[in-house]
Amino acid sequence: MKATAPRMSVSKPLFWLTLMTAVLLCLMVAATGMGFIPVAPAKVLSILAEQLRGAGSLSDPMISEVIFNVRLPRIITSAAVGFGLAVAGTTFQGILLNPLAEPFTLGVSSGAAFGASLALLLGLNFAGIWSVGLCAFAGAAATLLGVMAIAGSTHKLSPTNLILSGVIVSAMLSAGISFMKYMADERVSVIIYWLMGSFTATTWSEALLAVTAAGAGLTACLFMARDMNIMSTGDTTARSLGVETGKTRTALLAIATLMGAACVAVSGIIGFVGLIVPHLMRLACGPDNRLLLPASGLGGAILLLGADTLTRAVLPHEVPVGVLTALIGGPVFCFIFSRKLARS
Amino acid sequence: MPRHAYTIRDLYFGHGQPLFAGLNLDIPQGLLTAIVGPNGSGKSTLLNIMTGQLKPQSGTVHLFGESTTGMSPRKMARNAALMPQFHEFSFPFTVRETVFMGRHPHIPRFAAPRASDFEQVEQAMAAMNIAQFALRRVTELSGGERQRTMLARTLAQDTPVLLLDEPTANQDISHSMRTLRTMRTLVREKGNTVVSVLHDLNHAAAFADHIVFLRQGSVHAAGPVSETLTTQNVHTVFDVDCQVRRDVFSESLAVFFRPESS
Numbered sequence: 001m002k003a004t005a006p007r008m009s010v011s012k013p014l015f016w017l018t019l020m021t022a023v024l025l026c027l028m029v030a031a032t033g034m035g036f037i038p039v040a041p042a043k044v045l046s047i048l049a050e051q052l053r054g055a056g057s058l059s060d061p062m063i064s065e066v067i068f069n070v071r072l073p074r075i076i077t078s079a080a081v082g083f084g085l086a087v088a089g090t091t092f093q094g095i096l097l098n099p100l101a102e103p104f105t106l107g108v109s110s111g112a113a114f115g116a117s118l119a120l121l122l123g124l125n126f127a128g129i130w131s132v133g134l135c136a137f138a139g140a141a142a143t144l145l146g147v148m149a150i151a152g153s154t155h156k157l158s159p160t161n162l163i164l165s166g167v168i169v170s171a172m173l174s175a176g177i178s179f180m181k182y183m184a185d186e187r188v189s190v191i192i193y194w195l196m197g198s199f200t201a202t203t204w205s206e207a208l209l210a211v212t213a214a215g216a217g218l219t220a221c222l223f224m225a226r227d228m229n230i231m232s233t234g235d236t237t238a239r240s241l242g243v244e245t246g247k248t249r250t251a252l253l254a255i256a257t258l259m260g261a262a263c264v265a266v267s268g269i270i271g272f273v274g275l276i277v278p279h280l281m282r283l284a285c286g287p288d289n290r291l292l293l294p295a296s297g298l299g300g301a302i303l304l305l306g307a308d309t310l311t312r313a314v315l316p317h318e319v320p321v322g323v324l325t326a327l328i329g330g331p332v333f334c335f336i337f338s339r340k341l342a343r344s
Numbered sequence: 345m346p347r348h349a350y351t352i353r354d355l356y357f358g359h360g361q362p363l364f365a366g367l368n369l370d371i372p373q374g375l376l377t378a379i380v381g382p383n384g385s386g387k388s389t390l391l392n393i394m395t396g397q398l399k400p401q402s403g404t405v406h407l408f409g410e411s412t413t414g415m416s417p418r419k420m421a422r423n424a425a426l427m428p429q430f431h432e433f434s435f436p437f438t439v440r441e442t443v444f445m446g447r448h449p450h451i452p453r454f455a456a457p458r459a460s461d462f463e464q465v466e467q468a469m470a471a472m473n474i475a476q477f478a479l480r481r482v483t484e485l486s487g488g489e490r491q492r493t494m495l496a497r498t499l500a501q502d503t504p505v506l507l508l509d510e511p512t513a514n515q516d517i518s519h520s521m522r523t524l525r526t527m528r529t530l531v532r533e534k535g536n537t538v539v540s541v542l543h544d545l546n547h548a549a550a551f552a553d554h555i556v557f558l559r560q561g562s563v564h565a566a567g568p569v570s571e572t573l574t575t576q577n578v579h580t581v582f583d584v585d586c587q588v589r590r591d592v593f594s595e596s597l598a599v600f601f602r603p604e605s606s
Contacts (some may be wrong), residue, residue, distance in 0.1 A: 097434040223453075234432035236395050237494075239397055241501070242421030242449040287435035 001143060013291040016284070023080065027305055030065055031075050034313035038065055048207060059082050074202040077266060077275035078308040078321070079301040080210035081199075082273055084263040086300025087218050088275025090281075091256035092292055094228040095249050096159040099282070103260035106147050106253075108140045109271075110173040112264035113195055115139020115181045120191045132194065133206075133265035140261030143169055158235070161255075164219035197268035197322025206266045218297055222263035227291035232287070260277055270322040272329025273300050306339030349505050349537040350394060355403035363389055363561045367403070370566075371554075375533045376538045378548035378569075380556030382582055386533040387541040388429055390558070394539070395426045407505070421449035425501035429509040429541075431494050439487075439493050443478075446500030450565055468499035472524050473519070487514035490491035495523060506530065512547060524551045538540040539551055542572045549588075549597040557581045573597050 032048075033039040035339045039047075047064055080344075085103065092101040103109045119135035127134055148221075151158075152167035181188050221228075229237045262273070277299040279294065285295045307328065308321045315337045350371035357364045371377050373470070379387050392398040393406045394405060405412045407423055421445045425446070433442075446468065447461045447502045469475040470604045472492040477485075482493060493512045498506060512520040528551050530536040548555055548569065555572050557564040559581045565572050578599060591598035 041491045056366055094435075097432070099435075226448065226453075229437070229441075230448055232432070232434045232437070233427070233442070233445065234430070236392070236397060236426070237431065238416060239430070240421060240426035241445060242416075242418035244417055282435070287437055288441065 012229050013285070013295075016043070016291065016295050017195055017298065020295060020302065020339040022304070027302060027309075028075055028181045030081065031305060031313070032071050033311060034073060035066075037063065037066055039067065050187055051223055066073070069204075072310070073198045073204045073207045075305060076207040077202045077210045078199045079271065079305045080207065080214045081263040081267045082277075082300035082302070083297040084210065084214035084217055084259045084300075084334070085270060085274040085304070086277040086281075086296040087221060087293055088256040088260040088263070089213065089300075090278040090289070090296040091092060091211050091221050091228070091252050091259075092274070095231065095252050095256075096163055097232060098159060099162065099279060100275065101163070102271075103172070103264070104271065104274075105163060106257070107143045107170035107173055107267040108257050108260050109264055109269055110177070111143025111146075111171045112140040112261050113269050114143075114173045114176055116178075116194055117191050120194060121180045121184050121185075129203075134165040136265040137258075140257055140264065143173065144257040148250070148253070158278075179342070181217050193320065194268050195322075196320035197325075198320045199312075200268055202266075209262060210266050213259050214297065217255055218293060220255045221252065221293050222290065224252055225293055228250035228252065228289045231285075246310025268320075268322060270304065272325045272333065273304055276329050276333055276336070277303055279333075283336075347512070350539075351404075351406040351409075352366040352394075353404045355393070355405070356401040357389065357393060357398065357403075358561075362401075363515065364400070365561060366401075369540055369556065371372075371537065373408075373537050374531065374535050375552060375553040375577075376527055377556060378500060378539070378540055378541055378542045378552035379418050379553040379556045379558060379580070380545060380548055381564075385558040386561050387558055388509050390426075391426060391509055391539070393505060393543065394480070395424050396420050397426070414511060418449050420429060421501065422501070423503055424505040424507055425498045427494055427508045427511060427535055429496040429505070429513070431490055433482045433490070436483045437477050439463065439474055439478075439485070439496075440478040442482050443474075443491055443496045443500050444493045446497040446502075449501065464502055465500050471499055472496040473522060489515060491515055492519060492523070495526075498542045499526070504535075505539070508538065510541050510543060512544065519548070527551065541572040545573070545578065545599040549599060550594055573599070 017184055033041050033044045044067065047067055047282045049135065050059065051068060054065050057095050073133050080271040090104060092103060093099055097233045100248065102203050113136070115135040115138050116132050119132045124131050125136060147162065147165045147262055149167050150168065181191055184191055186252065207317040227243045230243050231248065238245050281296045281299050285291050304321070304325065311319045311321050346434050346477065348370045350369070352367060352369040352527065355364045355367040356362055379390065381387055389398065392399055396415060412420065433477055443465050447457060448465060451461060453456050469478060472495050474496055477489070478593060482490060485493065491511070494509055498508065511523050515523060527538045527540060531538055552569050554567065555569045556566040557572070557577055564581050565577045573588055574585060578586050579583065585602040588597055588599045590599070599606070
């Protein structure tokens with residue numbers, strides 16, 4: 001008997017991951033050069049090399065300052081947030097067995113929005129600039145606990161129960177957010193702006209948080225990627241293959257929620273990235289989560305960095321990136337959906 | 345005295361009206377056992393209890409002398425493979441990727457699959473006659489092709505015990521025969537223990553060594569097919585007008601039914 005073909009061909013994942021990493025790196029260099037003061041890609045690279053070498057005297061201190069303290073934190077944050085949201089979306093879709101799932105499905109994003117709105121409404125300032133982000137993070141984590149409590153015990157955490165509880169909790173949180181907007185009077189614009197999602201005035205601390213969350217989240221999800229593949233054939237089959245479905249689902253839910261919450265805490269609500277990117281990547285690379293998770297992450301990073309660069313450096317006025325992703329994502333999703341319907 | 349793969353004692357399961365109330369059953373090792381019974385008699389539930397998917401309220405289930413309570417899912421998966429009655433295919437994995445999932449209990453988390461894993465997968469696909477569509481998506485398969493894919497996945501698991509819930513459902517007669525012959529080959533040549541829920545009593549008569557009649561949550565009769573598959577047992581368990589007699593063509597027992605009840 002031949003023992004050849006069955007393995008996932010090594011060249012396919014390598015090709016996709018290499019191609020997408022190259023696209024992301026090129027986009028990062030191009031985006032760094034774009035803005036009010038344009039910088040040629042070659043000069044961007046030479047300035048980066050200067051900084052990395054730790055050169056004592058910089059050839060152009062003003063451009064270096066713009067690149068390192070204004071543009072790069074924002075570029076790295078938007079790429080990391082896109083990466084994290086897409087990996088979280090892939091994980092939610094994988095464990096809820098629903099290609100329409102994303103951080104919004106279980107109310108995680110609504111929970112984060114609720115926490116942030118509350119902080120803005122009450123003017124909480126217990127941790128300086130991190131106060132709103134921390135409240136968003138706490139709101140998302142509390143929402144997950146609430147959804148899981150409604151969905152039932154670990155053994156009964158079925159995808160259907162989780163999605164139904166997510167819809168219920170999400171509806172309640174949305175009502176709460178509307179009430180807070182009504183109560184906010186003149187502060188309502190601050191809440192609305194935060195909810196629309198933006199990377200304006202991003203700092204290196206936020207970039208570090210987003211990169212850590214995305215990197216740690218991907219590593220943890222990859223650790224369970226094979227189990228996630230098997231869980232897509234149903235709980236009975238997965239358990240009969242030795243997968244502890246209850247524990248794995250709970251762990252992945254917690255990881256995806258915390259990753260999504262960290263991203264939302266940094267950027268505000270950015271929709272569609274966690275929904276569309278895994279969908280597109282599944283069409284391109286197949287459903288194997290060992291490849292799909294990193295490919296979705298890279299795809300999310302490219303999409304969000306591209307959208308943020310578009311709004312920051314190309315459009316005449318800066319539009320909140322969450323609005324732009326929704327404006328792009330909605331029609332793209334309709335297109336994918338109609339093509340899928342036509343094929344079936 | 346035959347050795348037993350499974351020993352089940354005083355099994356209670358079910359809420360309100362219990363499905364099993366003190367069920368006792370021995371499954372002989374190295375034989376093909378057919379579980380038959382009317383709808384709702386607990387056949388699928390019994391298989392799920394035997395693989396630790398469902399926890400009984402009380403009673404014991406021993407697999408090769410070891411209690412299944414507290415047995416790790418991975419250890420259970422290396423000893424007993426279950427092919428459930430219903431299959432979910434949420435994402436479009438290929439047939440080969442799906443069959444390969446059967447090797448999961450044998451591959452440590454951080455290890456790469458070995459050549460023997462790939463070999464097992466190819467052999468399982470060849471046995472179920474699905475190698476020709478190994479690269480097709482499972483979501484695009486017909487009911488019978490999906491059933492064969494899941495059977496191949498169960499074979500690829502390479503366990504001493506296989507528990508199959510209606511393995512011939514949705515299959516044409518040719519593929520049903522292939523499935524039943526594969527089950528018998530596993531028993532005769534590899535010494536596996538196969539327990540299969542079968543709805544067609546003639547399949548049980550022709551291929552099984554041992555038969556268990558389940559009725560209203562208890563074992564009505566269990567034993568070698570030649571002694572236990574009787575007109576009286578079939579009539580009592582299924583409430584149909586029938587006759588069990590040796591068939592010259594198949595050289596095995598066969599069940600004949602009267603279309604109109606007398």
